[in-house]
Amino acid sequence: MSPKDSASTPALHDWNLDPQAAVQLQKELRERIRLEPLPGPVKLIGGADISFNLYSDIFHAAIVVLDYESLEVVESTYFTQTVDFPYIPGLLSFREIPTLLRAYEQLQQRPDVVMVDGHGIAHPRRMGIATHFGLVTGTPTLGCAKKILTGKFTAPGPDRGDASPIQAGSDTLGYALRSKPKVKPVFVSPGHLLDLAGALEIARHCLRKHKLPEPTRMAHLLVNEHRRRAHDQ
């Protein structure tokens, strides 16, 4: 019985860590981050999101795959399990990635890039959930968050697609992106195997009529659907 029947990724590291060890691990993993242009054109883009009921340790994860040109969902997977790692700002990946990974492994198609709900390198140690997910899966990733975690930014212009850099000292970590007029911006940053310009270009491409780019928006809708179905039954 070879361990190849499900497209699992060789474990990069243990997930059963305490917060102190998790911070130490982040400091080691950050050395492996590669911010570079994509190797080729994007045909498929993934979206990843987590959902759970308040005060519940039962997590629900969904991965969606969209055709990059039409932004139509062509595949989706779902997984649910209990989680014990607490929510600690800066350590979100240790709470959410294990469940996301189980959903990701069920995909029949490998997206060329995955958009994760949360930050990429726009993180105190440059190890946001999108970056961590990219390192673990070996896939290009970007983060799209609804709130800033670290760094400074000035308000982007008023039109859809307008962006302003997120700065940490002299480093640019990502962009505040006006995804929809009259709405607060979202925060986009590269995760892994993608560069700043690529992350911004992809996020812009995925904008439609809503605040959230399609991959993240679809993953959010889908995972909530699943959670409610599992809850009120």
Added chain:
DNA sequence: GCGACAG
């Protein structure tokens, strides 16, 4: 020491 703090 104080305030901030993704989901």
Added chain:
DNA sequence: ATCTTGTCGC
């Protein structure tokens, strides 16, 4: 993150 209807503003 999630619970929720209407309502104010462009």
